[in-house]
Amino acid sequence: MPIELDNLIMVTYLFAPSAASGTIRLLGFARHLPKFGWRTTVVAPPEMPWEPVDRDLLQRVPATTRIYETPYPRHASEVLRWAWPNGIWLPRAWSASRRALSETAPRAVLTSGPPHWVHTLGWYLKRWHGLPWVADFRDPWISDGKSQPTWEPSWPRFWERRDFKHADLILANAPQACACYQSAYPEYAHKVMTLTNGFDPENFPETLPKTDAILPLHVMHAGELYCGRNPAGFFDALNMLRAESGVHRFRTTFFGRTTGGGIDLAKETQARGLEASVQYGRQVAYRDSLQEMSSADILLLLDSRGRRIGVPAKLYEYMGTGRAILAMAEDYSDTALILRESGLPCRVVPLNDPVRIAQALRELAAEIVSPNATQPTLTKFTREHLTGQLANLLRERVLKQAQG
Numbered sequence: 480m481p482i483e484l485d486n487l488i489m490v491t492y493l494f495a496p497s498a499a500s501g502t503i504r505l506l507g508f509a510r511h512l513p514k515f516g517w518r519t520t521v522v523a524p525p526e527m528p529w530e531p532v533d534r535d536l537l538q539r540v541p542a543t544t545r546i547y548e549t550p551y552p553r554h555a556s557e558v559l560r561w562a563w564p565n566g567i568w569l570p571r572a573w574s575a576s577r578r579a580l581s582e583t584a585p586r587a588v589l590t591s592g593p594p595h596w597v598h599t600l601g602w603y604l605k606r607w608h609g610l611p612w613v614a615d616f617r618d619p620w621i622s623d624g625k626s627q628p629t630w631e632p633s634w635p636r637f638w639e640r641r642d643f644k645h646a647d648l649i650l651a652n653a654p655q656a657c658a659c660y661q662s663a664y665p666e667y668a669h670k671v672m673t674l675t676n677g678f679d680p681e682n683f684p685e686t687l688p689k690t691d692a693i694l695p696l697h698v699m700h701a702g703e704l705y706c707g708r709n710p711a712g713f714f715d716a717l718n719m720l721r722a723e724s725g726v727h728r729f730r731t732t733f734f735g736r737t738t739g740g741g742i743d744l745a746k747e748t749q750a751r752g753l754e755a756s757v758q759y760g761r762q763v764a765y766r767d768s769l770q771e772m773s774s775a776d777i778l779l780l781l782d783s784r785g786r787r788i789g790v791p792a793k794l795y796e797y798m799g800t801g802r803a804i805l806a807m808a809e810d811y812s813d814t815a816l817i818l819r820e821s822g823l824p825c826r827v828v829p830l831n832d833p834v835r836i837a838q839a840l841r842e843l844a845a846e847i848v849s850p851n852a853t854q855p856t857l858t859k860f861t862r863e864h865l866t867g868q869l870a871n872l873l874r875e876r877v878l879k880q881a882q883g
Contacts, residue, residue: 484518484543487873488585488610490576490600492568492592494523494546495536498765500702500792501617504652504676505591506536507862508869509544515870518543520583522575524551524568533765545583549575565594572600580608587877591615595635598642605645611877614646615674618789619656622663643667647877650674650869653813656788672876674869675817676792677862678799682769695730695756696844698805699775701768702735702793708781708830709742713807715833716840718751729840731779733759734768773800777843782808784830790814798823798860803843807836822855 489508493501509519518541525548526532540546552567579585588610590601598614605612621636643649643664649671651657661668700710713731720728733744748757763771772778778797782790790813797804803824808814815827824846826839858864 484513484516486520486583486585487512487517488520488522488576488579488583488588488604490522490572490588490590490597490604492524492527492551492565492594492597493530494521495540496532496534497524497526498531498533498536499527501591501593502536503765503792503796504615504617506539507677507679508589508866510539510541510679511863511866512870513541513543514863515867517870517873520545520547520579520585522547522549522572522579524549527551528553535764535766545579547575547579565596569596569600572597573603576600576604577608580604580610585610587611587613587873589613589615591617592620593618595620595639595642598646599638602641602645605647611647612645613648613650613873613877614642615650615652616656616660617652617676617792619659622660640664643670646670648672648872652676653789654816655813659788672872674865674872675860676790676795677860677865678795678857679862680799682766683799683801684770684773695727696776697774698729698731698777698779698840699772700731700733700735700779700781701772701796702791704733704735704742704744704781708783709747710744710779710781710807711747712829712831712833713779713781713836714747714751714753714757716836717753717756719833719837720840727756728844729756729777731757732771732775733757734763734771769796769799772796772802775800775802776847777803777805777840780804780806780808780814781830782806782812782814785809787812790817794818795860798857801857803847805836805839805843821857821860823857 489505491505493499494505495502512519521544549571588601588604590597592598601612601614604610621639651660651671651673652675654673657671657673660671717729744759748754780791780794780797787809794814798821804818806814806818806827807830808827818825818827824843826843828835828839
């Protein structure tokens with residue numbers, strides 16, 4: 480006889496077939512929770528107006544998962560009725576969540592943001608239906624470790640405090656994000672836990688270590704450029720290295736949307752005469768992007784200037800390839816801490832320091848062909864391992880607390 484699984488309802492703005500980075504975390508939970516005694520019911524829009532769509536992701540949703548597709552409103556009259564943009568989806572999601580409750584009998588609810596207004600539904604589902612509630616913060620909301628004006632965030636801060644007060648468990652996706660939340664709400668610090676993102680090893684082809692430095696080495700960046708993640712300093716470093724040797728030692732490929740955040744890659748590359756060695760602007764499916772990452776020599780990671788709390792979601796997919804990683808990020812950031820913990824060949828350098836970026840490229844080029852190079856064990860960062868931790872937290876912290 481099949482084992483009866485407990486049901487977890489997940490409410491989120493991002494789930495397959497949306498190809499937004501936040502989708503992959505929730506999809507990982509849905510895929511692996513059945514191994515640990517849980518099935519999932521998902522309330523989510525089939526797509527968000529401003530996010531890419533990858534219908535291949537639907538093939539990764541397990542048969543045990545039931546999805547309540549709840550379209551995001553697009554009509555102008557619906558938008559204008561609400562004071563905050565992402566709130567326009569909440570009434571539909573509330574109706575779908577209540578229908579899911581009556582039809583699937585969940586034991587607990589997990590809400591995942593951003594957008595963080597989704598957590599108001601977790602509060603309502605706990606208050607009116609008695610469901611134990613997990614609030615998953617993939618990125619900070621108001622408590623982000625930075626000073627805030629006293630008037631602008633008052634309403635979101637009210638709801639954030641209410642979320643921390645009433646949620647049975649708060650998940651942070653990076654260590655310093657967890658510490659930030661605990662510092663902001665010390666009275667609820669015992670409820671805040673770190674559960675990072677991860678990767679699925681089976682998604683990646685087997686890759687062999689390089690044995691020689693065939694030039695040019697291939698540097699690759701996957702995903703959208705936004706939030707000031709301008710690779711201008713990296714381009715300057717490529718110019719410096721070309722001036723040293725008279726040849727292009729590296730060729731670079733950007734996969735994904737590169738038009739956000741006011742960045743004009745064509746202009747940046749043309750200004751430096753790098754058209755022959757830099758390619759960009761092609762959107763590829765999630766599955767294909769993993770194949771491309773695995774074929775690169777060095778993977779380029781761009782984080783936002785000044786950000787120390789949280790990490791770009793693609794970091795874990797990069798780690799899954801086992802390839803060298805050049806991270807343009809802040810020292811003592813979550814990105815730097817996790818990369819160094821991974822044991823992979825990596826360098827962390829400032830976003831706009833061409834001299835250090837060039838030196839990092841030289842060092843990585845030498846390191847990846849070293850005969851002493853070894854592949855680290857990354858089991859703790861696999862989605863299966865991390866979802867097992869979530870399952871334990873659901874049973875040992877959330878359900879026991881609700882019953883006690």
